[in-house]
Amino acid sequence: MNRINSNPPVNALSVALAPAALALALALMPVLADAADAIRPSKSDALENLTLEQLINYQVDSVFSASKYEQKVTQAPASVSIVTADEIKKFGWRGMGDLLRSVRGFYVSNDRSYSYLGSRGFQRPGDYNTRYLILVDGHPMNDNLYGAALVGNYDSFVDVDLIERVEIVRGPSSSIYGNSAFLGVINIVTKTGSQFNGGEASVEGGSFDTFKGRFSLGKKFANDIEWLVSGSYYTSEGQRKLYYPEFDQRISSNPRARNNGVVRDSDGEEAAQIYTSVAYHDFTLTGLYAFRNKDVPTASFGAFFGDTPLRNEDQRGYVELKYDRQFGETTELMGRVSYDAADHLGSFPYDYAGTGRPQDTVNDYDGSFGDWITTEWRLKQRVLDRHTMMVGVEYRENLHQELFNYDDLGTSFVDDERTSRSFAAYAQAEAVILTNLLLNAGLRYDHYDSFGGTLNPRLGLIYNPWEKTTFKLLYGQAFRAPNNYELYYSATAFGQVANPDLQPETIQTYEVIYEQYLPAHLRFSASAFFYEIDDLISQTLQPGTGLLIFDNVETVQSKGLGLELEGKYPGGLLARASYTVQRTDDADTGDEISNSPRHLVKANLSVPLYRDKVFAGLELQYQSSVGTLRGRRADEFVIGNFTLFSRELVKGLEASASIYNLFDTHYESLGSGGHLQDTIPQDGRSFRVKLTYKF
């Protein structure tokens, strides 16, 4: 599937297809539903033959992450989306990147180095998802150097096959989570040993010489010990040949341009992951280790183009002991203690010779190591039968926070080693004011060594005037603490200085949500939001010196509306369509910010073709054009993906075949300030086949 990306015009047909396909999907919903009902009596469905074990693990409509305890989605103080393991299989999602692309209001870009998440019209090119809190079973994954968490298909450190469900909580949640719960919280809930109840092996292969294998074992023993261990390995050669006109010396005046703009064999990726959990009564011990290496063909950050790629190597691991105890039926105590480590190493080839001289390539290494210990305790109490109170404390000791940059010649440009700590206390109350009116109020205080304290509230008024109708009125405030890179990375040799006086960014949001259950298994939701981000940390020029420095300079305002219609039918038919319209501006200039699509359309349809054994899954995603960093626009596009999935045709065997980018659409992600490329072309049509065997 090699293709030289030479900027063909956007496929007009596929753009026109988006609304048409969406309309078709919507219009077909009731028809298909009737058809599904007609195939079998309505009382019989996929649940009918579930065993006891499957019943206790069946997902119903509730969410944990919005309030740190289980509640109905309609009672959560946020706009929530839930994605299940079933959908992952039926739509052939390869990882978190594919999964999040299908979620209302979200968009994901990729610069062939990492993947970047955007929502509500906000995504800064080169932001490593620092404004989302990514959790694995409630355990924060954001690191202690950049505040980064990876959400790509293979770099998110959690094997997609281990995911039981993903809860996406939109908007600010610093009132219970603190740092980074800024634009959203994404909680990846993993499967437990009893859900495997035996072994499972999986192999997949596809375009770009991609191969992945996984082996999992899980069981709940008679002595109540529940155990799971799973490991996977993935490798891909990536695009064998890529063309970047910015590096074509025949048409580019950049001194680094050479090789006719062609780079070969520089897009490879490799990742592995080991995960284990042991649960015994109130205790759960979890361990995760993962690495991911990526060759980067884009010669970003001024690196030498061609020949030797730059390479990003990331490692992430943690061990966590969790305690969850129910006292009586009204009190619950939860605690966790964990050790985390995150390691990053980027190697960048630079031509030290300078323009016109014979090439003299020297490798430069830019990286970090951080490890930290966290403990959190919280107590949930039912009060007067109807109300819920929760109080919690959290403490983090950063044992190591190291940023470094040195080259092969032994020159050290950056060497910053620190320790620090933060603590927090929070409280949340869910009060039943009237039988159909809930008040959810939360407040959290966080204290950091670097900037001091911050207090963040969240208020939600949830009104159920009729049984199938919910209105939510939400106000929230959140913060993102300046990370060590922004605070302390100082290398005057590269023209960059530190700013230890940085303050946290803050966001204030107002949101109105309307959720309606409709006839024929349909659910509709509409959500309108307004937010303002203040003191946004951006790289600017230091007055006087002209050096690059991070500072709290920008203010961003955004308003938008999201609509979603979803139908889930007993026969296994699933249909979902969403539309988001938004406008996000720099409040000082009134200009629209970069990488902010005004329109996003998603449509997902999964149709059972043969009983509950064979399914066809189609998804369509439309993104309108976005402004680039250099003031141009990247074109709108429509992407389609198709997956044929079967299970139990042969006992214990699941098989799927997927085509990604069905229409072979040419589309682009934005380059960041570190890229010579203003936009970076994405992969064309590709395929994957996957087999999973349970024993």
Next chain:
Amino acid sequence: MLADHFNERVQKPTSVGSPTCSLIRRAVMLMVLMGLVIGVNRGWGAETSLAEYRVKSLFLFNFATYVDWPANAFATASAPFVIGLIGDEKFAAVLAQTVEGKTVSGRRIVMQPIETEDDFGKCHILFIDEPDQKRLGEILDKVKTLPVLTVGETDRFMERGGVINLVKRQGKVRLDINLDAARQAQLAISVRLLSVADVVKGKAN
């Protein structure tokens, strides 16, 4: 991760874009479309949480298999197996569908809404959806010595003497079982059912 060597200078994007009216037009178009779809739909089958009702009803059906009742719980050898229901009419509809045509140990399973106290003893499983704790306590006190498997979905259900509580945890319907209450009701709960419970309170006889 962010080696900003020779950082390419970032330029402010300039605002280019379609007029707001096209934006509103598209939004309205989509809403009309959605409205149309909703209008076209007929039939009534949407439950507040269909899956949850379905799972709970299947649990009740399973309980009939995994719990043993004393012989005196049935008037005759062919007497039906009765699942009684207090509260929640919508659940009644789902449960009725689930058990329709089903049998357990050769007995037909029937679903019956329970309205008066006299009917408590007529059922084998009694599902109680009663948020009022005082009322819940009264009901459970009346049935606790009868051979009736009480099943609830409310706080303190087991504390008040109920046998099985269906509790939502991590998006799933989980089981808590009170063996003391089961013993008092002369019910024997199978090891298989106990093995999937999160909480087992008390001891088997």
